Amino acid sequence: MPELPEVETVRRGLEPTLVGAVVETVELFRPALRIPFPEGFAARLSGRRIESLGRRSKYLLAGLDDGATLLVHLGMSGSLRLDGGAAMPDAYHHAVAKDPAHDHVVFHFRDGVRLLYNDPRRFGLMDLVAAGDLNADPRLAVLGPEPLGNAFGADVLDAAFAGRAAPLKALLLDQSVVAGLGNIYVCEALWRAGLSPFRPAGSLAGPAAAPAREALVRAISDVLAEAIAAGGSSLRDYVHADGSLGYFQHAFAVYDREGEPCPRPGCGGTIVRRRQSGRSTFLCERCQR
């Protein structure tokens, strides 16, 4: 589910409560999500103070006071919700849609504060990475640059696209090219840049395509920044840490908008849905080339 803007929204929602908090106990209701929980997961977390809450791509990274890192990925349908505690507004308890059947992990903190990990499809994962070089973890080591960071730019795309016959969309979904994009934001960024998801990536390499690459970089950065500002997109399962919803889905130009008019001024095209390597792609075939 959650792509970079949703994970970042969750991170920001959790940070004020979690940083400085001490884990009292952890309840596990199943042996595994996408992968098994590591040996002694609950015991290793118990008593640990959370020193930081970061994000890399779609991973949440909770730095612990023993130097280890709790790594959390929400997969397609995972969510993290805070519950309880004196600081929690009453309204919160009404906003949260309770779904105890899929609350697979509950972290208990002081004063009755709980953090619930809910994930109907169980494509998410949690793991503990021992103290040391976090970026050497194989899951993080393969990731490309953060799309909102200084290391990402048109030159990165030039190198990634050169000589590639794969469609543009496939490379933007490749987390080793640029980290954090998923189906929604790739569709949206390509529409903004006026580029077809089916176009061979190699056609965007080289000096002649530099303006198109610049437009694409701008489109990616803009759509992600706007989505974060809107609290992400809530489709099916995604909710904020406080149970409220994002609203960037209302700003989609193409995603899930099959049959609607292309919002580009003067275009006059219609949004279509196409099958691309087993997944849905939304685009306007009139203005995306």
Added chain:
DNA sequence: ACAACCTCCTGGGGGC
């Protein structure tokens, strides 16, 4: 190396 599958899992929605 690269590109095109396939798979993990469950729930919601549409069609009949």
Added chain:
DNA sequence: TGCCCCCAGGAGGTTG
């Protein structure tokens, strides 16, 4: 109301 099929925001693995 019920059933069946299709669909879903990710990503790692396998196959040619």
